[in-house]
């Protein structure tokens with residue numbers, strides 16, 4: 001116990017905590033800092049709870065610091081609007097707990113002054129978020145070099161702390177029984193706010209403009225040096241209020257029948273919650289509890305939702321936790337059968353090879369693919385079933401599997417509100433065989449699971465989907481005769 005305390009002694013599940021450096025606690029400081037990068041919420045947040053527990057132990061107040069830089073990869077009006085709408089709610093949410101919230105909101109990279117080293121000189125310790133993908137691990141490593149106080153990353157992303165599963169998993173079938181055993185320990189518990197004993201009189205950093213009005217906020221986007229060609233989605237708002245409203249509407253109107261209708265693109269019966277999980281505006285444990293309360297454990301719709309939320313999602317985090325960021329999007333990280341099979345077929349003639357520009361503009365010879373790419377561009381998401389098909393076609397239409405991965409990441413992460421997430425990374429890799437099994441060998445894909453637009457059209461009534469997302473000039477989608485044709 002070189003720190004002089006143990007997390008479990010403070011009532012914090014030590015499986016949630018990753019110790020980033022080995023600095024000792026300094027003798028006198030002003031506060032414990034929660035450096036929020038991922039979990040943009042003041043409730044049901046294990047990282048904030050850990051900071052409060054440590055603050056209480058040290059008899060220090062807690063302060064929260066967050067920076068939204070304009071130069072993260074794919075920064076755009078769409079992503080900034082969603083994030084800022086969430087941040088607008090935070091000063092009041094933290095104030096209600098007696099915690100000051102400092103937001104650094106530079107308009108351009110030149111304006112951005114990283115403050116973590118400066119705050120580190122005032123803090124007794126820094127608690128941040130454990131998120132094993134994108135730019136977050138690099139930020140933590142960079143900060144650790146500059147700090148002489150302890151730095152911890154706490155898992156506020158998964159219901160079962162990702163570090164409890166100590167091995168990389170082969171697939172959902174190996175992870176599922178392990179998680180199910182642990183659910184009783186984690187699923188029932190709501191994360192009651194931990195009262196803070198000392199309150200801070202810490203100096204507030206100015207956010208630059210009032211963040212409380214969503215309309216004004218969207219207008220202010222022009223003043224940021226970000227990509228203005230990807231607009232916010234009309235009618236879709238970020239933030240905890242919007243997250244809880246979406247959860248309620250899912251339970252009230254889309255949960256019944258979810259187990260059978262979720263896959264049908266014409267029905268649009270998914271929860272729509274993934275952007276709120278990605279931006280940390282909702283804890284998956286809250287969604288799981290609400291759905292369990294509404295439907296009961298035995299309800300097939302509830303079971304099916306928990307499978308997606310608690311097994312598939314946490315499988316993605318498991319992959320990223322056990323794969324260093326530079327290797328996460330690499331054919332070298334695929335299971336051996338997939339790597340070898342794709343390699344055997346690397347010289348196969350591709351039926352179509354589209355440029356990234358053609359793909360981005362939804363100009364391919366496949367009308368259904370074009371429709372799903374348009375949904376991604378205009379709605380910031382793709383229906384779950386078609387998202388799989390969307391990825392598979394990119395694998396077929398790219399010169400190499402590695403380039404297919406890069407294209408998926410570029411297109412998805414540019415437009416999707418839930419992009420740049422462990423669930424993005426693991427699913428791009430799933431398209432190439434990760435967490436899957438071999439299928440009958442064929443050209444280009446080798447033994448990797450195939451998917452076809454024609455088969456999709458046979459399976460589902462695509463009429464309603466195509467009516468929404470097809471445009472004049474798209475090649476017609478061959479629909480089985482009993483299906484409705486597109487407009």
Ligand SMILES: Cc1cc2nc3c(=O)[nH]c(=O)nc-3n(C[C@H](O)[C@H](O)[C@H](O)COP(=O)(O)OP(=O)(O)OC[C@H]3O[C@@H](n4cnc5c(N)ncnc54)[C@H](O)[C@@H]3O)c2cc1C
Nearest residue numbers: 270271272273274308309312313384388391419423424427
């Ligand atoms: C090529 C490809 C790219 C993808 N990119 C992303 C991405 O960028 N971000 C993202 O969150 N998901 C991604 N997914 C997974 C999945 O498509 C989305 O999580 C889901 O469609 C989100 O919609 P929803 O919230 O309405 O899902 P629901 O059906 O309501 O599911 C509930 C929750 O379960 C989780 N979930 C569902 N399916 C999966 C899955 N296959 N893997 C991991 N978690 C899952 C999500 O957190 C989701 O919000 C991708 C899948 C594919 C095939």
